[in-house]
Amino acid sequence: xxxxxxxxxxxxxxxxxxxxxxxxxxxxxxxxxxxxxxxxxxxxxxxxxxxxxxxxxxxxxxxxxxxxxxxxxxxxxxxxxxxxxxxxxxxxxxxxxxxxxxxxxxxxxxxxxxxxxxxxxxxxxxxxxxxxxxxxxxxx
Numbered sequence: 001x002x003x004x005x006x007x008x009x010x011x012x013x014x015x016x017x018x019x020x021x022x023x024x025x026x027x028x029x030x031x032x033x034x035x036x037x038x039x040x041x042x043x044x045x046x047x048x049x050x051x052x053x054x055x056x057x058x059x060x061x062x063x064x065x066x067x068x069x070x071x072x073x074x075x076x077x078x079x080x081x082x083x084x085x086x087x088x089x090x091x092x093x094x095x096x097x098x099x100x101x102x103x104x105x106x107x108x109x110x111x112x113x114x115x116x117x118x119x120x121x122x123x124x125x126x127x128x129x130x131x132x133x134x135x136x137x138x139x140x
Contacts, residue, residue, distance in 0.1 A: 015064075016063055016064060017062065017063050017064075017066075018063070020059045020060070020062040020063035021059075021060070021063035021064075023059045024056055024059035024060040024063060027052050027055055027056040027059065028056055030052060031049060031052055031053060031056060034048065034049045034052070035049070046114070046115075046118075047114075047118055050114075050115050050118035050119060050122065051118045051119075051121050051122040051125070052122065053080075053119075053122070054076050054077065054080050054119050054122035054123050054126065055122045055123075055125060055126045057076050057079070057080075058072060058073060058076050058122075058123065058126040058130075059126070061076070062130065069126070069127045069130040069131045069134065070127060070131075072126075072127075072130075073123040073124070073126050073127035073130075074123070076123055076126070077119055077120060077123040080116075080119035080123075081116060081119065083106075083107065083108065084108075084111055084112070084115055084116055084119070085111075086107055086108075087107065087108045087109060087110055087111040088111035090109070091107055092104045092107045092108070092109050093109070
C-alpha cells in the first residue's frame with residue numbers, strides 16, 4: 001500500500017502538463033543565454049528576449065493551469081503591459097529598489113512601446129501555437 005504522501009505527489013504530477021513545463025524550462029535557459037552570452041547584441045536582447053519572456057510565462061502558467069489559449073494569452077499580455085506601465089511610472093525607483101536586485105530587474109526601469117509590441121507578438125505566437133496544438137490533439 002502506497003503512503004499518502006506518495007499518492008499525493010503522483011496526483012500532483014498527473015495534473016501538470018509536462019510538455020509546457022519543459023518548454024518553459026527551455027525558454028528560460030534561452031532567456032539566461034540572451035541575458036548573458038548575447039547581452040551585447042541589442043536586437044536579440046531587446047526584441048527576441050521580450051517576445052520570449054511572455055511565451056515563457058504563458059507556458060509556465062499553462063503547465064499548471066488549464067485555460068483557453070485566448071484567455072491566457074490575453075491575461076499574460078495584460079500582465080506584461082502592467083509591468084511596462086510600472087516602468088513608465090518608475091516604480092522600481094519609487095520603491096527604492098537597489099540597482100541589480102532581482103525585483104528591480106524583474107520590474108525593469110525603462111518604458112518602451114516597442115516592448116509592448118514584442119509582448120503582443122509573443123502572446124500572439126503563444127496563442128497561435130497553442131491553438132494549433134490543441135486543435136490537432138482534439139481531432140485525434
